[in-house]
Amino acid sequence: MNHSADDTIKIRVSDLSFSYRNRPVLKNVTSDFAEKSITALTGPSGVGKSTFLMTLNRLWEDLPGASMEGKVKIRLQGRFRDIYDRSMAITELRKKVAMVFQSPNPLPMSIRKNVAFPLKLAGERDKGVICRKLEQALRMANLWDEVKDRLDDDARALSGGQQQRLCIARALILEPEVLLLDEPTSSLDRRSTAIIEELLTGLKERLTILVVSHYLEQVVRISDRVVEFADGSIVSG
Amino acid sequence: MKRGILEKLTVWFSWAAGLTLLSAVSVLLGYLLLKGHEALNPALIFGETPPLRALLLRERVFDGLFPAVAGTLVLITLSIAWAIPVGISTGIYLAEYAGGRVKRALDAFFDVLAGIPSIVVGLFGFASAVFLHRHFSERIGPCLLISSIALSFLVLPYIIRTTQAALEGIPRDIRLTALALGATRLQNIFLVLLPKSLSGIMSGIVLAIGRCAEDTAVIMLTGAVASAGLPRSLLSQYEALPFHIYYISSQYSDPAELTRGYGASILLLFLCAALFSAAYGIRKGLTHFTLYRP
Numbered sequence: 001m002n003h004s005a006d007d008t009i010k011i012r013v014s015d016l017s018f019s020y021r022n023r024p025v026l027k028n029v030t031s032d033f034a035e036k037s038i039t040a041l042t043g044p045s046g047v048g049k050s051t052f053l054m055t056l057n058r059l060w061e062d063l064p065g066a067s068m069e070g071k072v073k074i075r076l077q078g079r080f081r082d083i084y085d086r087s088m089a090i091t092e093l094r095k096k097v098a099m100v101f102q103s104p105n106p107l108p109m110s111i112r113k114n115v116a117f118p119l120k121l122a123g124e125r126d127k128g129v130i131c132r133k134l135e136q137a138l139r140m141a142n143l144w145d146e147v148k149d150r151l152d153d154d155a156r157a158l159s160g161g162q163q164q165r166l167c168i169a170r171a172l173i174l175e176p177e178v179l180l181l182d183e184p185t186s187s188l189d190r191r192s193t194a195i196i197e198e199l200l201t202g203l204k205e206r207l208t209i210l211v212v213s214h215y216l217e218q219v220v221r222i223s224d225r226v227v228e229f230a231d232g233s234i235v236s237g
Numbered sequence: 238m239k240r241g242i243l244e245k246l247t248v249w250f251s252w253a254a255g256l257t258l259l260s261a262v263s264v265l266l267g268y269l270l271l272k273g274h275e276a277l278n279p280a281l282i283f284g285e286t287p288p289l290r291a292l293l294l295r296e297r298v299f300d301g302l303f304p305a306v307a308g309t310l311v312l313i314t315l316s317i318a319w320a321i322p323v324g325i326s327t328g329i330y331l332a333e334y335a336g337g338r339v340k341r342a343l344d345a346f347f348d349v350l351a352g353i354p355s356i357v358v359g360l361f362g363f364a365s366a367v368f369l370h371r372h373f374s375e376r377i378g379p380c381l382l383i384s385s386i387a388l389s390f391l392v393l394p395y396i397i398r399t400t401q402a403a404l405e406g407i408p409r410d411i412r413l414t415a416l417a418l419g420a421t422r423l424q425n426i427f428l429v430l431l432p433k434s435l436s437g438i439m440s441g442i443v444l445a446i447g448r449c450a451e452d453t454a455v456i457m458l459t460g461a462v463a464s465a466g467l468p469r470s471l472l473s474q475y476e477a478l479p480f481h482i483y484y485i486s487s488q489y490s491d492p493a494e495l496t497r498g499y500g501a502s503i504l505l506l507f508l509c510a511a512l513f514s515a516a517y518g519i520r521k522g523l524t525h526f527t528l529y530r531p
Binding site for chain 1: 411433
């Protein structure tokens, strides 16, 4: 455990290598990521950006044929922790390191059930708490005013941009410390993209955000730091 | 030019195949209705017994199909009740947990199971009944319980395969959604993957219901008889519609009896249609319950 690490560092990745079905995807990636900032991960398709995100919440472990070497430490609740250590429960890690996928993926449920879903997984039964956190998360995702009167409608009836904000609200409801976003605006129009960019800029006050993006203008607009990937390694940033 | 002709031919062939199938089903239904419509009346089911008294089990039906309808319904319910938990659990295991050699071996095993002729399953059921009769209790013989277990073996592959295919067909994004939100593997299966697969699983169950309703080879060896009255217990013999139809078609003594056989066939089709509708209704209700209840 590294207690001497700089207090502003949230994530420390050392010598991270990753392969999928015996094909190397990431090679010796080493980098630190600052707390309460937005880091954009850029680079051509297939260079390992999305895979890199999956190593930060161990989601790759649910893909057959993948293997990883190296260390990832994340400061969680004030303590630097090796997320691959046996003492780290994977479900707890994913509650603190939330992820939003490329295409909006609301579950086939109502808006209310979708956003409250992580609370259900965590065993929360108090309806008062659920309602309060639901409103809080939807407000943080700038979606409350648009859906407050139709919380029991099917989430899939929302527009693409609204669905992606719903997914962000769902990721925020457990009050994570890190938010990973894999090209969150790639399937959205210009207006929805602008809303989500504004939302992310607001969220960095509370969270450490890593966002994979292909769009150079977007990267310049919203990020504090740009990390460029090429051929499985970080080439700049 | 050549490609255009080939495309047109393919379209024509597809249309022709669809139409042939539709006509075959229509001819079959038309033929059955033509031959059996005269027998379609309450007497076909209840004979001389007042229907209400028969339904309330106050009076026994002697010359109607009521015991056979009841026997078929009980048989289907029991067979499906055995097959659903085993089939769905096995499907989940194959799709979510099994890997490598175990999966390949089980896949091959279930393919073999799906290919076993029903008469062989019936023989196995009969042999089991004889074995149990000799070694455990003289009360056990060919009966409702043995028939339903044998039938459940016959339909297990349908439920296993459809469950497996439905689960494996779920896109990666949906599969990872709940896991990324902190779900355990089991929570993911029960809260997301299974509700999402209900439609596919239910089509397997519908197929299984149809198979249980129509199968004659298994039940004629394991407990169905021409006259037994209403099924009294799991260890009793019983009457069933497909066996009744088989029996009449091979041994009818006058044209009126044959007409009743056609009537029984129409009744079996109605029964299947009613069970299919019930299965779809349950699927809709269950999907709504699992995914949308507040």
